[in-house]
Amino acid sequence: MNKKANLFSRLPKVDDIISFIEQEMNLLDEVPREVVVESIREEIDNLRIKIANGSLDTDGLNSKVEDLPILVSKRARKKVSYRLKRVINASGVVIHTNLGRSLIDNEVMENISEVVSNYSNLEFDLDTGKRGSRYSHLIDIITRVTGAEDALVVNNNAAAVMLVLSSLAKDKEVIVSRGELVEIGGSFRVPDVMEQSGAKLVDVGTTNKTHLWDYERALSEDTSAFLKVHTSNYRILGFTSEVKLDELVELGKKHSIPVVEDLGSGVLIDLSKYGLEYEPTVQDSMKAGVDIITFSGDKLLGGPQAGVIIGKKKLIDIMKKHPLNRAFRIDKFTIAALEATLRFYLDEDEAIRKIPTLRMITMPLEELERRGNELLNLLKGKLDDSFSVGLEDQYSQVGGGSMPLEQIPTKTITISSQEGKITKLENSLREYDIPVIARIYKDKMYLDLRTIKEEEFKTLVGAFEYAAERV
Structure with a gap:
């Protein structure tokens, strides 16, 4: 018998390993037997490969066989462990x-647990005893915090932008500055989102400079909206200029064209008071007269993943009836988390103290x-x-x-x-x-x-x- 054949013959049997585990370890109390058997076979197969490529001698094999129950235990436990885990x-x-973005406060988690582990009034009006709207639980708190007329929440900000443009500008033109055609992560780009919405992109100005007259020159009978995108993930420095929000709003009013702003990260507190750089707040855009604003729920706002749409009620009513709204709608987990997080914003000090992102x-x-x-x-x-x-x-x-x-x-x-x-x-x-x-x-x-x-x-x-x- 040659050396490799001798080593192959010394490999333990699956039944012997499972018998040892049953007698000496409590692994089968924690992991299904079929998973343990599968793990034993995989570990023995690994030893076969090492013997075949000549990387194991007799002493090495004896050592590996001795460690086999521990290796099997580690492999089997890994197979049944949760893939999404805390870090x-x-x-x-x-x-x-990559690590889950904003953390959720324990007080918010208690509200989520209370709501989702019991029946809730998700789509039930407790006042009338009739069917209600799941969005009604968020409208009051969002409009109170932001000063908006109405609100709608979908599953992320890209979905929010797509719903807004599909509702207001499908098969029509939307004017946007070339310097604001950003990529928002995961290779998703504003022009791509606009294309999927059915809106026709009209980009004006240059990468570093856009003027008010650029927007005015691009106006046509097919223009349905001005879109302003806050470039929250990059900055152009040096020889630059952009149109101020209030100027674009005035131009919109002059030509009866709604102004839509994608703020990206939903900042509800002026963080420059805490030594950080100024980041435009949702309330600032609201006061400037923007018709529709979209922003994320899980970035600087510090809540769950969501896309928040606020602004003029007559425009948001159109979005609520749009078929995409059903596809993008949020569930009870998100509603419970977002409502509880937004309530902290009724007191700025409490928001800074209790929202983990702001606290950090x-x-x-x-x-x-x-x-x-x-x-x-x-x-x-x-x-x-x-x-x-x-x-x-x-x-x-x-x-x-x-x-x-x-x-x-x-x-x-x-x-x-x-x-x-x-x-x-x-x-x-x-x-x-x-x-x-x-x-x-x-x-x-x-x-x-x-x-x-x-x-x-x-x-x-x-x-x-x-x-x-x-x-």
Whole structure:
């Protein structure tokens, strides 16, 4: 018998491994038997591949067979674990698109739980005892906070823009500045959204300069709207000019053309009062006389994913009757979350204190330094002497396509080591039960205190203890 054949003959049988697991481990109490058997077969197949390519000798095979029950357990548990899971965001990007964007406050979650785990008046009018509208639960709070005549909510802001344009401008012309034809993420572009709505794009001006007369020259009998897009995810600096909102509104009134503004991120508080750059608020656009405004619910507003449409009631009534409204409608989870989040905005101080996104981006440096020193002490001794751990000044980002030039001073735990070890540490932190997502730059790891919740410190320490055994 040759060497490979001898190694193949030493591979354990599936029945032997499952028998050992039944007697020595509680895995079958947590994972279905068929998943465990499937995992055993896959691990044995991995050993066959290694034998076939010559990467295992007798001692190596014996060691791998010894570890087989543990490897099977890890594989089987991974198979039945949730794919969408909680992570710790240590990246310093507050509205992190890849990590779920804005966080929802615990008080909001209590409202969601109460509504969705019981029957609700989703489409039932408690006053009349007859069928009601699901949007009625949001109209009062949205109009009160924004000052709008009416409101409608769909599943995201791209859907909001599409519904608005399809309702008001299908087969007609919409005039927009060339400098505002942005890509909004995931390769979705404003011209593409407009095309799908059935509206005909008429772009005016140049990338860096657009004047009021550009809009006026482009007017025709087919013009149905002026569209202004807030370029929240980029800035053009230098030799630039754009038409002010109030000027475009006046032009719209002069020619009886509605002005539609896509604000992108729904800012309801002037954040410049908290040391951040000024970002146009929804209320500012409303006061300027814009006819229809759309914005996201899950960016700077700090709520669930949603697209909010506010403005003139006569125009929104048209959208409510449009077939796309049914396709884009929101469910009870979103309604419960958005209503509870918007209620915080009745008191600005409460909104800053309770909405996680706002709380994080306005958190003072002194508080971050206090937290940084606390976490630094907790992490001491968790890594060996080949790692250097300290506390440094850095910058956080708002993220989510909002405030692209804003850098917020922050405090970070920094970890450096010899070549290659930081990569292994980062990989191990991502493998932990609650993965840790850190920032790596030039072989240095940064853990930003602005996006790490204080109650996550204990979990973070556990993640480093886990990772320390694997680097």
